[in-house]
Amino acid sequence: MTARTRAASGWRTDLLVAIPAPALIVIVAGGLVLVTLGIAALAIAITGHDPVQALLGIGKGMGIGAFLPGVEGRERTSAVRNLQQVLIFATPLLLTAVATALPLRAGLFNIGAQGQYLFGAYAAIAVGTADLGSLGPFHAVLATLAACAAGAAFAGAAVMLRTLSGANEVIVTIMFNWIAIFLGKWALATGGPLHGDDPDLPRSFEVLESARLPAIWGNLQAVHAGIFVALAVVLLFGWLMSRTSLGFRLRAVGANPFAARVAGMPIRRTLLVAFALGGACAGLAGAMDLLGWRGQLTASELEIISGVGIVGIAVALLGAGRPLGIVLATLLFAGLQVGTSSRNIDPTVLPSELAGNLATMLQGVIVLAVAGSAFLLPRLQAQRAAALATREAVARAAQTPEEAIA
Amino acid sequence: MSAQAVAARITRPRLGATFRVVLLAALALGLTVALLGGSAGDVLNAGLVAATFRYATPIVFAALGGILSERSGIVNIGLEGMMLGGAFFGLWGAYVTGSWPLGILLAVVAGGVLALAHAAASVTLRANQIVSGLAVNLLAVGLTGFLFRTTFSDIGAPPGLQRIPDVRLESLPGPLAVMFDGQNLLVWVMFLLVPAVHFLLYRTVGGLRLRAVGESPGAAATAGISVTRIRYLAVVGSGMIAALGGCFLSLGFVGTFTENMTAGRGFIALAAVIFGGWTPRGAFLAALLFGGSTALAQRLQLTAGISADLLSIAPYALTLIALVGLVGRHRAPRALGQPYPPSA
Numbered sequence: 001m002t003a004r005t006r007a008a009s010g011w012r013t014d015l016l017v018a019i020p021a022p023a024l025i026v027i028v029a030g031g032l033v034l035v036t037l038g039i040a041a042l043a044i045a046i047t048g049h050d051p052v053q054a055l056l057g058i059g060k061g062m063g064i065g066a067f068l069p070g071v072e073g074r075e076r077t078s079a080v081r082n083l084q085q086v087l088i089f090a091t092p093l094l095l096t097a098v099a100t101a102l103p104l105r106a107g108l109f110n111i112g113a114q115g116q117y118l119f120g121a122y123a124a125i126a127v128g129t130a131d132l133g134s135l136g137p138f139h140a141v142l143a144t145l146a147a148c149a150a151g152a153a154f155a156g157a158a159v160m161l162r163t164l165s166g167a168n169e170v171i172v173t174i175m176f177n178w179i180a181i182f183l184g185k186w187a188l189a190t191g192g193p194l195h196g197d198d199p200d201l202p203r204s205f206e207v208l209e210s211a212r213l214p215a216i217w218g219n220l221q222a223v224h225a226g227i228f229v230a231l232a233v234v235l236l237f238g239w240l241m242s243r244t245s246l247g248f249r250l251r252a253v254g255a256n257p258f259a260a261r262v263a264g265m266p267i268r269r270t271l272l273v274a275f276a277l278g279g280a281c282a283g284l285a286g287a288m289d290l291l292g293w294r295g296q297l298t299a300s301e302l303e304i305i306s307g308v309g310i311v312g313i314a315v316a317l318l319g320a321g322r323p324l325g326i327v328l329a330t331l332l333f334a335g336l337q338v339g340t341s342s343r344n345i346d347p348t349v350l351p352s353e354l355a356g357n358l359a360t361m362l363q364g365v366i367v368l369a370v371a372g373s374a375f376l377l378p379r380l381q382a383q384r385a386a387a388l389a390t391r392e393a394v395a396r397a398a399q400t401p402e403e404a405i406a
Numbered sequence: 407m408s409a410q411a412v413a414a415r416i417t418r419p420r421l422g423a424t425f426r427v428v429l430l431a432a433l434a435l436g437l438t439v440a441l442l443g444g445s446a447g448d449v450l451n452a453g454l455v456a457a458t459f460r461y462a463t464p465i466v467f468a469a470l471g472g473i474l475s476e477r478s479g480i481v482n483i484g485l486e487g488m489m490l491g492g493a494f495f496g497l498w499g500a501y502v503t504g505s506w507p508l509g510i511l512l513a514v515v516a517g518g519v520l521a522l523a524h525a526a527a528s529v530t531l532r533a534n535q536i537v538s539g540l541a542v543n544l545l546a547v548g549l550t551g552f553l554f555r556t557t558f559s560d561i562g563a564p565p566g567l568q569r570i571p572d573v574r575l576e577s578l579p580g581p582l583a584v585m586f587d588g589q590n591l592l593v594w595v596m597f598l599l600v601p602a603v604h605f606l607l608y609r610t611v612g613g614l615r616l617r618a619v620g621e622s623p624g625a626a627a628t629a630g631i632s633v634t635r636i637r638y639l640a641v642v643g644s645g646m647i648a649a650l651g652g653c654f655l656s657l658g659f660v661g662t663f664t665e666n667m668t669a670g671r672g673f674i675a676l677a678a679v680i681f682g683g684w685t686p687r688g689a690f691l692a693a694l695l696f697g698g699s700t701a702l703a704q705r706l707q708l709t710a711g712i713s714a715d716l717l718s719i720a721p722y723a724l725t726l727i728a729l730v731g732l733v734g735r736h737r738a739p740r741a742l743g744q745p746y747p748p749s750a
Contacts, residue, residue, distance in 0.1 A: 043552060046556070047552075047556045109536055111540075161726070161729075161730045164730075165729070165730040167726075167729040167730045168676075168677075168680060168729065170483060170536060171673055171676055171677050171680070171725070171729060172726060172729065172730075174670060174673045175670075175673070175674075175677070175722045175723075175725050175726050175729075176726075177670075178669075178670050178719070178722040179719050179722050179723060179726075182715045182716070182718045182719045182722075183715075183716075183719065185715040185718075186713050186715035186716050189713065189715060310544075313540060314540075314541075314544065317537055351555070353555045354552055354555050354556060356551075357547075357548045357549075357551035357552035357555060357665075358548065358552055359548070360544055360547050360548030360551065361544070361545055361547075361548025361549050361552055362548070363544050363548070364541045364542065364543070364544030364545030364546070364547075364548055364549075365541075365545060367537065367540065367541035367544060368523060368527055368533075368538060368541035368542070368545065371527055371531075371533035371534060371537040371538050371541060372526070372527045372531035372533050372538075373531075374533060374534075375531045375532045375533060376531060
């Protein structure tokens with residue numbers, strides 16, 4: 001028996017060959033979900049809470065009930081409100097995911113969506129709280145554009161450091177995040193340029209009514225028009241990457257910068273464009289949050305609200321940098337985040353400060369598992385194909401010449 | 407690159423990092439003197455040196471870990487998470503067992519386990535090493551926050567905690583006593599670990615193999631070295647050392663744990679690795695520089711009355727300046743970031 005035929009025998013190979021190719025994908029994906037849920041259940045059980053109740057509680061906090069029949073009355077009202085929260089949180093997340101995914105297609109990691117989001121938020125606050133006369137709805141447009149420009153400039157500065165000096169872009173963008181946070185704390189403190197009128201609170205003014213985004217669904221904490229902007233940007237991102245020459249250039253530089261340079265593509269300029277576009281998206285995320293939802297910035301919450309820039313990295317990776325993937329991954333992570341927030345989860349089922357950390361932990365597990373299976377799945381598929389081919393060859397060799405001719 | 411150049415690269419540590427650190431330190435000190443004028447002496451004294459050691463210690467630990475991992479060819483963005491793991495589990499271990507040595511032990515084990523996850527994903531499953539490292543960071547932030555809230559939610563800081571002791575050296579003369587008396591035991595461990603890692607890398611067979619695997623895994627494998635085994639050992643070791651840095655923060659320095667308390671020090675350590683040219687001595691000096699900038703900023707805030715928020719930017723900004731302006735022509739380990747074998 002040769003090594004090759006040995007490789008094609010054994011229970012593991014039998015199993016692999018018995019599974020149809022499409023089912024293999026489903027099984028690996030299902031395995032990921034099971035592993036993630038298993039770890040979640042284990043962590044919850046350790047703390048002495050009921051895992052099933054807690055996971056159902058998180059699902060309830062996501063507003064899944066809004067899609068189920070038989071959920072009526074107050075239950076329904078609260079489910080709808082939870083769902084609205086998910087969409088509000090999904091808005092910036094879609095955008096920070098694109099902010100990571102776009103430069104990644106050009107081969108660079110933008111870990112700086114957090115800082116770019118904050119710069120967008122600062123610009124949106126600066127313009128949105130300023131009385132600019134009778135601009136009408138253009139006030140919101142102006143504030144949004146300022147935020148995009150701020151995010152793009154901040155990201156562009158980071159990548160310039162990379163392309164001009166060879167400094168590692170991951171570390172550069174992470175340092176930029178911290179700098180953005182502390183700059184914001186300084187700007188919002190008493191005497192700072194963004195500080196409002198309360199001398200005791202490091203807080204900005206409220207965004208003026210003319211700069212607010214229109215609400216489209218719900219009252220109190222309504223889903224705002226930003227969700228359409230975010231979805232449009234995701235679609236635009238897909239179109240840019242697959243249908244334009246700029247997208248082709250980005251992909252070419254990402255796939256093989258040396259080949260791209262030989263083909264006459266300007267590497268540095270392409271990377272700058274990729275980062276500037278990504279930064280603009282992250283800045284836009286800040287603007288949508290501020291103009292559509294929060295309306296005000298407080299120094300103490302900067303780190304927490306800009307966490308959406310970090311989650312965006314996980315979304316971009318889980319969504320494989322593709323528009324549909326990003327939308328689905330955003331819904332999952334926004335749901336996780338909202339479902340575990342103090343407003344939404346029943347504290348008797350699982351205290352929210354535990355649940356919030358659980359969500360972060362699960363994001364790590366999911367990214368790790370997806371990153372690992374990105375290698376595992378193709379290898380399993382290749383092994384399956386090889387085993388099939390070997391078995392066929394063995395079977396043919398076992399035939400007598402007469403059978404083979406017949 | 408010629409075979410000779412590769413050999414030189416593997417066998418000889420580099421110079422040059424020292425020069426750049428001194429240059430930047432002089433710049434920072436010059437700025438301080440310009441800012442404070444005559445009262446600069448109140449800030450620039452032996453006390454500043456002592457504070458520099460304290461702030462640099464966690465960064466040095468993480469940077470030494472980073473060197474082990476990166477010299478074997480594995481990018482370790484997860485240092486931050488491994489530090490955080492060490493910070494929580496060190497404190498928790500000391501709290502539960504009532505003994506700080508067991509706390510340190512648990513911290514090291516926790517860092518090793520987190521690093522094992524990184525190694526499994528990036529070595530065996532050949533995942534993108536940056537993605538895998540980021541995932542470890544997310545995992546560590548969530549896990550430590552979760553466990554912290556579970557165990558310490560009602561008490562905040564654990565009472566009756568046995569911290570890692572400080573080393574008393576009162577008999578030292580004048581300024582030396584200010585610098586070294588009362589430093590935590592782990593500061594001294596850090597001082598010893600720098601030459602130890604240097605020795606390991608440049609004077610042992612294992613170190614030679616580790617560097618060979620990071621430069622040319624194919625050649626190393628041909629020579630009979632198991633690339634997978636070396637990389638696993640290097641990454642797990644890197645997590646264990648980084649965890650010591652986190653353990654110093656919680657169990658040695660502050661005496662409590664706060665969520666995400668490492669605040670980017672793992673990434674500053676990575677910058678120190680690069681700035682120090684992937685050598686223990688260079689990274690040590692770079693970490694001293696970054697630690698010194700934090701210490702200096704703390705003091706300036708008190709003396710010069712500059713906004714604490716703006717001064718908090720100093721270590722991050724200095725890290726950037728160091729990375730960008732003075733990286734020089736150091737070359738990363740040749741196989742850094744590449745899985746082995748290269749194709750499935």
